Amino acid sequence: MDLRSLLAVLTVVVLLQLGFVCSASGNVVFKVQHKFAGRERSLSALKAHDARRHRRILSAVDLPLGGNGHPAEAGLYFAKIGLGNPPRDYYVQVDTGSDILWVNCVNCDKCPTKSDLGVKLTLYDPKSSASATRVYCDDEFCAAAYNGVLQGCTKDLPCQYSVVYGDGSATAGFFVRDNLQFERVTGNLQTASANGSVVFGCGAKQSGELGTSSEALDGILGFGQANSSMISQLAAAGKVKKMFAHCLDNVNGGGIFAIGEVVSPKVNTTPMVANQPHYNVVMKEIEVGGNVLELPTDIFQTGDRKGTIIDSGTTLAYLPETVYESMMSKIVAQQSGLKLHTVEEQFMCFQYSGNVDDGFPVVKFHFEGSLTLSVYPHDYLFQIRDDIWCFGWQNSGMQSKDGRDMTLLGDLVLSNKLVLYDIENQAIGWTEYNCSSSIKVRDDSSGSVYSVGAHNVSAASHLMSGRILTFLLLLFAVFHRFS
Ligand SMILES: *[C@@H]1O[C@H](CO)[C@@H](O)[C@H](O)[C@H]1NC(C)=O
Ligand SMILES: *[C@@H]1O[C@H](CO)[C@@H](O)[C@H](O)[C@H]1NC(C)=O
Ligand SMILES: *[C@@H]1O[C@H](CO)[C@@H](O)[C@H](O)[C@H]1NC(C)=O
Ligand SMILES: *[C@@H]1O[C@H](CO)[C@@H](O)[C@H](O)[C@H]1NC(C)=O
Numbered sequence: 001m002d003l004r005s006l007l008a009v010l011t012v013v014v015l016l017q018l019g020f021v022c023s024a025s026g027n028v029v030f031k032v033q034h035k036f037a038g039r040e041r042s043l044s045a046l047k048a049h050d051a052r053r054h055r056r057i058l059s060a061v062d063l064p065l066g067g068n069g070h071p072a073e074a075g076l077y078f079a080k081i082g083l084g085n086p087p088r089d090y091y092v093q094v095d096t097g098s099d100i101l102w103v104n105c106v107n108c109d110k111c112p113t114k115s116d117l118g119v120k121l122t123l124y125d126p127k128s129s130a131s132a133t134r135v136y137c138d139d140e141f142c143a144a145a146y147n148g149v150l151q152g153c154t155k156d157l158p159c160q161y162s163v164v165y166g167d168g169s170a171t172a173g174f175f176v177r178d179n180l181q182f183e184r185v186t187g188n189l190q191t192a193s194a195n196g197s198v199v200f201g202c203g204a205k206q207s208g209e210l211g212t213s214s215e216a217l218d219g220i221l222g223f224g225q226a227n228s229s230m231i232s233q234l235a236a237a238g239k240v241k242k243m244f245a246h247c248l249d250n251v252n253g254g255g256i257f258a259i260g261e262v263v264s265p266k267v268n269t270t271p272m273v274a275n276q277p278h279y280n281v282v283m284k285e286i287e288v289g290g291n292v293l294e295l296p297t298d299i300f301q302t303g304d305r306k307g308t309i310i311d312s313g314t315t316l317a318y319l320p321e322t323v324y325e326s327m328m329s330k331i332v333a334q335q336s337g338l339k340l341h342t343v344e345e346q347f348m349c350f351q352y353s354g355n356v357d358d359g360f361p362v363v364k365f366h367f368e369g370s371l372t373l374s375v376y377p378h379d380y381l382f383q384i385r386d387d388i389w390c391f392g393w394q395n396s397g398m399q400s401k402d403g404r405d406m407t408l409l410g411d412l413v414l415s416n417k418l419v420l421y422d423i424e425n426q427a428i429g430w431t432e433y434n435c436s437s438s439i440k441v442r443d444d445s446s447g448s449v450y451s452v453g454a455h456n457v458s459a460a461s462h463l464m465s466g467r468i469l470t471f472l473l474l475l476f477a478v479f480h481r482f483s
Helices: 003-011 044-052 140-145 230-236 321-333 471-478
Strands: 014-023 026-034 065-068 076-083 088-095 101-109 160-164 170-187 190-207 219-222 243-248 255-259 261-264 268-271 283-288 307-310 317-319 341-343 347-351 363-367 371-375 381-385 388-391 393-395 406-409 417-422 427-432 438-442 449-453
Touching (some): 065 088, 065 243, 065 255, 076 255, 101 170, 140 170, 170 449, 190 230, 255 438, 255 449, 283 321, 371 427
Parallel strands (some): 088 219, 101 190, 307 406, 317 393
Antiparallel strands (some): 014 026, 014 160, 065 076, 076 088, 076 170, 243 255, 243 417, 283 363, 341 347, 381 388, 438 449
């Protein structure tokens, strides 16, 4: 896989592409390319829909989670959702770096049919769902997604989508509207099925990793803040608040994923950078083992293709070159005898037999609003063989031109913390947490506070057993998804 393609990632190039025969003049291709998905699109239809609502019955939703963040194992987290009527189960990667939900559809080109993640893959078939309807070009959703009704648009032209992820993998297909079944929190560790109608992509063609990976899933559930995301659609329909939290369990696998207002644990937050499509926050300083790194001040600037992005769909953590070099030299400074070697041109690895938490320093990121994020050696180092460890930190300067100045914090950094995304108040925060335990959420309709527990979706017993993996497999997992 071409590593240089990776950092296009950072900003998730969402490419909405419609190829329609529009007029007598022939085959006109509309290419609406959004450098930043979502933000530039006006989903005014959803707004109008929202305004028409009077009664809001806001539920807390419990999304069963599986997977883990170990680069040498699954390297990703996924959730189980139900689609259609009767509903069938789909396993989708949870990705806070992209904006739509899509699943592999019947008759699709290069869709995976089996997975080593221990989940049964299912191709979605609109024809076998009583509640499925196609979304056509003149649909409110489509018009909003493309900033207005497209020229030459007719009732029977399907509304198509195409997303290119940062690792170069891509999915294309057409939008459908169907029933989404989710677990509404109804009591302590108790849920009941509820549903809502959402528009999602029916994948007709996958390419790159999405079509070939052994760690395949049914699709991707984009948890971005654009109006096209599932959470935005459910919020516009008055079903949920635009707030969610995840606790990705890197120790036992799975974890907690809940939509709704978290009341416990208490979490300090930092403001999201305004007018950014992704969950972008302002970093102020980096400490390694208690020493602040001396860095050029402009390194922490925010804006287009700058700043720090929180992205659950990325496995590792990517730092601008200056930051990477300064941090790495501080980290290894204590270990004079360490011999670093590069593996697959990408990973800095070394032999070490002691306890890494004793031998290496804690990295602490400081954010606006006095929020800090500590990353321990056992988080940023991963073991590929008994005594061989590799750094999860990556140099984004080695990737593409585009992502050079960005910091991208993926599962490596986000695991074992409760991470809260409050879209309504444009804030994001986290706290160290035991992701095998439970959190408390408020059910908006009754005002009651209920606990939501951890899940570990998957039947794969062989998944975690293989600690000794070839580098080929390792790379597969690491670059699995990057969005
Ligand atoms: C998204 O929808 C909200 C209300 O539902 C609206 O206020 C906002 O303007 C919309 N954003 C875009 C980019 O369309
Ligand atoms: C969706 O929810 C409604 C109301 O609770 C229920 O009557 C219906 O059976 C549900 N549909 C599906 C497919 O679960
Ligand atoms: C985390 O929580 C689980 C479930 O409550 C508990 O069994 C486990 O011991 C806890 N782990 C730690 C490190 O406290
Ligand atoms: C979670 O699932 C994985 C894969 O099935 C398994 O190896 C692991 O032991 C499970 N963890 C717990 C706490 O059940």
